[in-house]
Amino acid sequence: MAASAAESARARPRPLSLTWLGVVPFMLFALMFLIIPAxxxxIGAFQxxxxxxxxxxxxxLNQPTIIKAYRTSIAISAASAFGGALIGFGIAYAVALGRVPRWIRPTMMTFSGVAxxxxxxxLAFAFMATLGRTGLVTALLTSIFGFNIYRYGFNLLSFGGLTLTYLYFQIPLMILIMTPAIDGLKREWREASAILGATTWQYWRMVAFPILWPSLLGAFLLLFANAFGAIATAYALTGSSLNIITILLFAQIRGDVLHDPNLGYALALGMILITGLSNGAYIWLRSRSERWMR
Structure with missing residues (x-):
């Protein structure tokens, strides 16, 4: 009797859940602004x-100008990602494990979320007003110390200047990614290493860094993809003075001189492949890191 009741309950169709309706706006947004345009x-890249x-x-895409643009973009993205990862990890470590005042962590996390x-x-205007040739910091260094940074080779509208500008949003992003990962290091691991006689350096070299390594590498790849796809900051800051792939892509699709939309689509296809590989590797590394943090 009970078995027949259970079978009839399984055979009875379940009512349609309406909870999935909550993701419909997101799916429509992704369809209209991501899937269909991509x-x-x-398709346009092959027409x-x-x-x-x-x-x-x-x-x-084998043209020297395009190859150079890809190389410059990759170099800027890698440099800003490395700098952001290095500095951001140091700040995340200080916030998570350092003996800093209690109010610093929520303040830093709030600032990082905004920055x-x-x-x-x-952002481009802020850096031009700060470190431009007539910027505030440039003027103060010149008037107070007699030190003009532009006389010693600094140029905001260059590889180094754009990399420095990208660090403004790369460092906070690294802080947001790595702070929870550092928080995931269990106290028992450090206590066990101390009981076994390991020094602090040995603990970090043999325990903490191997666990954090997937998160660190994944965060670096995410920062790389984040910088590689940036166009508004680079275009507003450097215009066409710096040959990077996003500005070249903009010129091919919307420009008056280099107007070849289909070549622009091919350029964008190459960017999608590079950022897709970076994001895919980041997702894989993040899944590996989460298994250790459970």
Whole structure:
């Protein structure tokens, strides 16, 4: 009797849950502004202006100017990601494990949440007003110390200047990623290493860093992808004086001189492959790190 009741209960159709409706706006947003544009972009990369299939756009990526733009973008992204990871990890360590006043952590996390999303034209204007040729810091260094940073080779509209600008949002992003990871280091691991006679350096070299390594490498890749796809900050700060792939892509699609939308689609396809590999590796490394933190 009980078995028949259980079978009838299993056979009875379950009512449709409405909880999934909560993700519908996100799915529609992703469909309209991510999936469909990316699909059209990939199709356009293999079409000529008449809409016929061609591989010429992919072959044109072998031009010296385009290769140099990719190399410059990769170098800037790697430099800003490395600097952001190094400095951000140090700050995250101080906030999570350092003996700092209690109010510093919530203040730092709040600032990082805001600063990691501060980019584009406002960020470019802020750096120009601060470190430009007539910027506040430049003027103060010149008037007080007689030290003009531009006479010694500094240029905000250059590789180093753009990398420095990117660090403004790369460091806070690293803090947001690594602080929870450092918090995940269990106290028992450190106590066990101390009982076994390990020094602090041995604990970090043999226990903490191997556990944090996937998170560190994954965060570096995420910072790399974050900088590689940035265009508004670079365009507002340097214009066309710096040959990076995002500015070249903008010129191909929207420019008056270098107007070749299909080549622009091919450039964007290459960017998608690079950022996709970076983000995919980050997701894989994050999943490995989370298994240790459980």
């Amino acid at each position: 699909t059209l972009l990939m 000529d202006p008449q809409g016929n299939f061609t591989l010429q756009n992919i072959a044109n 990691s999303n501060f980019a584009g034209v406002p």
